[in-house]
Amino acid sequence: MPARKGKRTTGAPRRAAPRKAAEAIMPAARHRIRVTVNGRPYEAEVEARTLLVYFLRDALGLTGTHVGCDTTSCGACTVLLNGEAVKSCTMFAVQADGAEIMTVEGLARDSELHPLQKAFWEHHGLQCGFCTPGMLMTAYAFLQENPQPSEEEIRIAISGNLCRCTGYMNIVKAIQHAAQEMAAR
Amino acid sequence: MFPAPFEYVAPTTLEQAVRLLQQYGPDARLLAGGQSLIPMMRFRLANPKVLIDLNRIPGLDFLAEERGVLRIGAMVRHRAMERSPMIQQRYPLLADAARVIADPIVRNRGTVGGSVAHADPAGDWGAALLAAKAEVVITGPKGRRISQRTLPLESFFTGPFMSALEPGEVVTEIRVPAPGPREAGAYLKIERKVGDFAVVAVGVQIALDGDGVCRKAGIGLCAVGPTSLRAREAEEWLVGKRLDEATIARAGELAAAAAQPTSDTRGPAEYKRDMVRVLTVRALRKALERIPGG
Numbered sequence: 001m002p003a004r005k006g007k008r009t010t011g012a013p014r015r016a017a018p019r020k021a022a023e024a025i026m027p028a029a030r031h032r033i034r035v036t037v038n039g040r041p042y043e044a045e046v047e048a049r050t051l052l053v054y055f056l057r058d059a060l061g062l063t064g065t066h067v068g069c070d071t072t073s074c075g076a077c078t079v080l081l082n083g084e085a086v087k088s089c090t091m092f093a094v095q096a097d098g099a100e101i102m103t104v105e106g107l108a109r110d111s112e113l114h115p116l117q118k119a120f121w122e123h124h125g126l127q128c129g130f131c132t133p134g135m136l137m138t139a140y141a142f143l144q145e146n147p148q149p150s151e152e153e154i155r156i157a158i159s160g161n162l163c164r165c166t167g168y169m170n171i172v173k174a175i176q177h178a179a180q181e182m183a184a185r
Numbered sequence: 186m187f188p189a190p191f192e193y194v195a196p197t198t199l200e201q202a203v204r205l206l207q208q209y210g211p212d213a214r215l216l217a218g219g220q221s222l223i224p225m226m227r228f229r230l231a232n233p234k235v236l237i238d239l240n241r242i243p244g245l246d247f248l249a250e251e252r253g254v255l256r257i258g259a260m261v262r263h264r265a266m267e268r269s270p271m272i273q274q275r276y277p278l279l280a281d282a283a284r285v286i287a288d289p290i291v292r293n294r295g296t297v298g299g300s301v302a303h304a305d306p307a308g309d310w311g312a313a314l315l316a317a318k319a320e321v322v323i324t325g326p327k328g329r330r331i332s333q334r335t336l337p338l339e340s341f342f343t344g345p346f347m348s349a350l351e352p353g354e355v356v357t358e359i360r361v362p363a364p365g366p367r368e369a370g371a372y373l374k375i376e377r378k379v380g381d382f383a384v385v386a387v388g389v390q391i392a393l394d395g396d397g398v399c400r401k402a403g404i405g406l407c408a409v410g411p412t413s414l415r416a417r418e419a420e421e422w423l424v425g426k427r428l429d430e431a432t433i434a435r436a437g438e439l440a441a442a443a444a445q446p447t448s449d450t451r452g453p454a455e456y457k458r459d460m461v462r463v464l465t466v467r468a469l470r471k472a473l474e475r476i477p478g479g
Contacts, residue, residue: 025201027192027209027235048193048236051223070186072224073380075290084264084293090223091294094193095216095238138290159379160288 033097037062038106046093052086053077055093056103064104064133068162075161078134079103085141087160104133107140115181116140116174125174127165134161139175147183151176188226195238199245199324199357202237203331207353209235215355216240217260217299220291245298245357250275255361259298267292276361277475278370278390282313285372288380301341302356304348304412307382311413313372314338315405316388317361325354333357342412368392368401369475371468375460377451383408384451387440387464391423391472399423404436404465409444409457416440419465433469440465 034043037060044059056062056079068076070089077088080102107114116136119125126132135158142149142157149157154175155168163171196202206213214233216222217240225231239245245260248269255276257266266272267283286292286300286309300310301321319338324331338359341349350356370390374383386407394400402423404416419439426432446457 025194025196025205027194027205027237029190029192031193047190049188049190049226051187051227054187070227072220072287072291075288078290085290086294087290090220090291092193092219092223092236095195095219095240157289160290 031094031097033094035093035096035099035101037101038103048092048094050093051089052079052091052093052096052101053088055096056088056101059093062103062105066130066133068130068134073162074131074134075138076131076134078137078161080137080141083141083144085138102137102140104136107136114140115185116143116178119174119178119181120171123170123174123177125166125171126163131161131163131165135163135171139178143175143179143182147179149175149179186227186229188223189229189232191226191233191236193236193238195241197241197243199242199355200331202239202242202355203324203326203353205235205237206355207326209237210352213237215299215302217302218262218295219299220287220295221299221303221305239355248272250363253363255363257297257359257361259296259302259355259357259359261297263287263292263295263297263300264289266297275364276317276370278313278317278372278388278472279361281370281372282309282388285309285374285376285386291380297359298356301338301359302348302350304342304344304346305382306342306345306410306412307408308413309372309374309383309386309407311338311342312386312405312407313388314359314361315413315415316370316372316390316403317405318390318403320360321356322358322360323350323354324357325351335360339415345411364390365392365401367394367476367478369472370403371471371475373464373468373471374407375464382451385409385444385446385457385460385464387461387468389465389468389472391428391469391476393428393476397427399426399428402436404440406440406444406461408451409446409461411445414443414445416443416461416465418443423469428469428473433466436469437462437466 066076068074072090079088212234216238245258247258263286273280321341372388374386388405390403392401402420406414419436441458441462444461446454448454
């Protein structure tokens with residue numbers, strides 16, 4: 001993944017600066033936040049109403065995270081917030097201040113795909129690919145917690161991620177194979 | 186869609202949260218897990234001018250049994266309830282409910298207190314916690330300080346999305362009586378698909394004495410009334426009886442009679458009423474199976 005340089009325009013991300021003294025408790029329409037995304041620190045000013053997914057996509061340019069249903073149903077926008085899968089369309093960016101976020105862009109190491117990505121490729125765990133970033137992030141968080149899942153456990157784990165192409169068979173198969181691959185490492 | 190512009194604040198103490206609520210009054214809303222409120226804001230069904238985020242207040246996510254009471258901090262996530270070995274072993278009613286709320290990703294964020302305070306008649310915690318005979322601990326202003334009051338959950342729900350919360354008050358804890366030796370529960374839900382609200386759901390909690398006679402019963406109904414409902418007549422029918430099939434069947438009928446369903450996209454009222462009967466019977470059987478020697 002190419003390194004992203006901070007831009008200087010207002011509201012654009014910058015490299016994190018040292019934390020300032022605690023702010024007064026006053027409601028505000030704009031907030032300065034610091035987040036770590038895929039291991040890289042960012043600092044940016046956000047509108048209070050900016051949803052995390054739009055911050056990731058529009059401010060940071062990380063467009064791998066998709067906006068699907070916009071109604072907390074489809075899971076295409078799933079990212080990891082401090083290690084747990086969340087729907088980034090149902091959280092405000094300001095709430096992520098101080099958090100570690102991982103998006104689909106954080107899975108591959110240099111040019112090498114993560115075993116999950118490789119498994120989705122090899123077992124054809126996608127057709128149109130729109131749900132894939134969310135599926136991958138959900139599966140990633142799930143395998144951290146349950147490295148040797150049963151098929152049923154996988155199906156429950158991805159039940160908050162909708163795929164309208166595959167019928168899930170190959171997605172489940174891909175996650176099973178990724179689990180084996182990751183366990184063998 | 187984007188929510189309308191608002192001002193955001195994240196207090197770090199309950200005192201600050203209460204003070205902010207007092208200061209901004211009806212213009213302010215509390216943000217817990219946000220899994221209901223944020224979609225409502227996106228649809229502009231909720232347009233708070235000030236959003237007070239409770240997520241930065243430490244100490245609201247405790248989950249422990251103390252002196253015969255299960256104390257659930259308001260900011261305990263559904264996922265924590267689902268994962269807790271204590272909940273799984275001692276509160277199967279609550280464990281069942283936790284597993285069927287929305288979907289696994291939503292459960293990572295959504296909170297028990299937020300769900301209760303939201304007072305959605307189709308919320309799973311409402312029915313499950315009514316069956317468990319829960320109480321709500323509310324923290325609010327008292328002069329320049331804060332104080333707590335406790336309400337039975339049943340009197341907390343006053344209408345669809347309406348509760349007994351007064352201005353400046355926050356739900357801070359849910360309390361559930363710890364189970365006795367021969368006590369168990371179950372929560373069953375009919376949903377069209379994962380992540381959808383219940384067509385109907387029923388929670389039950391029963392306790393038997395040494396002779397197998399029912400000494401305590403709680404039955405909560407989800408999505409069949411203006412609030413989560415308690416099926417009181419069915420509960421009273423069970424107490425003092427041995428829970429044979431005929432007794433259970435009658436309890437199902439009484440629970441169905443207590444339901445106030447309306448026809449909507451999830452089904453006609455008659456269907457929902459009959460499903461209350463079916464789920465009550467099945468949940469009672471399941472709870473019985475879970476009582477050792479039940």
